[in-house]
Amino acid sequence: MAAEPKTTRKRQQVRDSDYRALSDVRQNIHAYLHFSDHAAKAAGIEPRQYQLMLAIRGLPVEMEPTVGTLAARLRVRHHSAVELIDRAERNGSSRVNAAAAADMFSCS
Numbered sequence: 001m002a003a004e005p006k007t008t009r010k011r012q013q014v015r016d017s018d019y020r021a022l023s024d025v026r027q028n029i030h031a032y033l034h035f036s037d038h039a040a041k042a043a044g045i046e047p048r049q050y051q052l053m054l055a056i057r058g059l060p061v062e063m064e065p066t067v068g069t070l071a072a073r074l075r076v077r078h079h080s081a082v083e084l085i086d087r088a089e090r091n092g093s094s095r096v097n098a099a100a101a102a103d104m105f106s107c108s
Helices: 016-042 047-057 067-074 078-091
Strands: 094-096 105-107
Touching (some): 047 078
16 A cells, blocks of 8 residues: 655645746756856956855855855855865965954955
């Protein structure tokens, strides 16, 4: 005997217009990423460095730019964020803030 579903909620039918709207959103995101990658390269920085700077400058005021916070916002692992930050510091895109915690820094 088959088990009954745990929920009794009715599934909503997804309309073609919903699929078109989702497709448009995805296309717009793709176009923005393509544009920003080319703009970063034209400015002489790697796209991931641009994304790091955007993540730092775009943080809400109440959030500290810790490695963990930036890794979460960039959707990368902690060690990948550390390497990205280290490269940014070597390139002069960021600087470690010695007065703050060891894993905090700011854009220059």
